[in-house]
Amino acid sequence: MEKESTTPNPRAHLKKPPWQIALTFFTKNLVLLLLLLLLSETILRLLFGNKGIYSIGLGRRTAEETKSFFQTTTKMMQVQIEAADRKIEKEIVDLRNELNERVDDFDFVYRTKLRDLGENVQSKIRSLIGKEWIWNNKSNNVLDGFNFKKRKDEGFDGDMKGYVKEMIEKAIEKHAADGLATIDYAVASGGGMVVKHSEPYNLQNEIHLFALKILQPSFGEPGQCFPLKGNNGYVEIKLSHTIIPEAITLEHVAKSVAYDRSMAPKECKVFGWLHPDSKKMVLLREFTYDLEKRNVQSFNVWEKGYAVNMMRFEFKSNHGDPTHTCIYRFRVHGYEPHSLSSLMPQ
Known part of the structure; x- marks a missing residue:
């Protein structure tokens, strides 16, 4: 066939x-x-x-x-x-x-799943905080990681629910308190000001309004910085009070939102002096801003016990951009002396 x-x-x-x-x-x-x-x-x-x-x-x-x-x-x-x-x-x-109709259906399903996910996360957090802890060997190991003895000395009474709640509240409070929960004596809203700086990038060579940005919160927004020409320069800052400096903090834009971080400062120095009593600057700290670490990095000062009200931040290099260097925020931490007997050496 x-x-x-x-x-x-x-x-x-x-x-x-x-x-x-x-x-x-x-x-x-x-x-x-x-x-x-x-x-x-x-x-x-x-x-x-x-x-x-x-x-x-x-x-x-x-x-x-x-x-x-x-x-x-x-x-x-x-x-x-x-x-x-x-x-x-x-x-x-x-x-x-x-x-x-199909787009509307997809949008409705997406928003519904997103809402359910948020409610599920909130439910699990409430469940975790409200759960009664079972004390066993594993629980003791967890407490060892929290340094249980130290927590008892600080007032921990064994109430894990209250302790976790307190930890969360402290974390939220720290975030609201400028992210570091430490006084910044250079912040512009407290009286700090830029009095001198090297040549700006694409700006007039004077004390420019953009300079004030380095003494204000940037809230992590890219571009909210003070650009200085080249890969080296400086900024001189008058603090709001005469203090004994203990640490300084340099902040750049976070990696997760940055377009390009090659203009971040790299090799840096910080000097301090008491004006007008002394013109001699003392090197307080030399450090390297590391792009692989957090975008907010703090460094303890080397020379302790000196009263200062003027600071000079210098950068000798950046992370690769030859045209300009961006400074997002510079902070100064310490405490106010009871008297000015701790002056810098003449």
């Missing part, structure tokens, strides 16, 4: 729309009719001659019928084409409506 051919038809997938089929049908029939009319006219001319009255009447009648047929056919074709256009337009509108 002969097998049927399995050769695929290359035009099997090219299905024409109805209006194209109708147009093709009318066109073929019109051509066939014209051929028949031409053939009939030729036969009549051969039989009756060009002067026959019958032939002339038949020719006129044939011409009128042909004209009428053309008009009728044209109207039918227009009707078919308009119907096809309306159908296509309706299908496009239906497709657009269906797509909008």
Whole structure:
């Protein structure tokens, strides 16, 4: 038995729309009719001659019928084409409506899942805080990691629920307290100010308003910095109070939101002096700002016990940008002396 051919038809997938089929049908029939009319006219001319009255009447009648047929056919074709256009337009509108409905459904499902996830996380946190701890060997090991004896000395009475709650509240309070929970004696809102700096980048060479940005919270927003020209420079700051400095903090934009961190300071020095009693600067700390660590980095001062109210921050290099260096925030920490007997050496 002969097998049927399995050769695929290359035009099997090219299905024409109805209006194209109708147009093709009318066109073929019109051509066939014209051929028949031409053939009939030729036969009549051969039989009756060009002067026959019958032939002339038949020719006129044939011409009128042909004209009428053309008009009728044209109207039918227009009707078919308009119907096809309306159908296509309706299908496009239906497709657009269906797509909008699917987008709305997806948005609703996404927002619902996101809300459920948030509620689930909150529920688990409440469950963790409210759960009664079972004291066993594993619990004791966990407490050892918290330095249980030290916590008892600080007032921990064994109430784990209260202790966890207190830890969370302290973390929130620390975040609200400028992120470090330590006084910043250079902050502009407290009276700190920039009195001198090296040449700015693309700014006039004067004490520019942008300089104040390094003494204000940047809230981690990229670009909210004071740009200085080149890969080395300095900024001199008058503190809000005369203090005994204990540490300084340098902040740059976080890696997670930075476009480019090559303009961050790298090799840095910090000097201090008491103005106007002393013009001699003392090196308080030399350090390297490390991009692989947190974006807020603190460094303890080396020379302790000196009272200062002026600071000079210098950077000798940055992390690769040859055109400018950006300083986001500079902070100074310490305590106010009871007297000015601890002056810097003359």
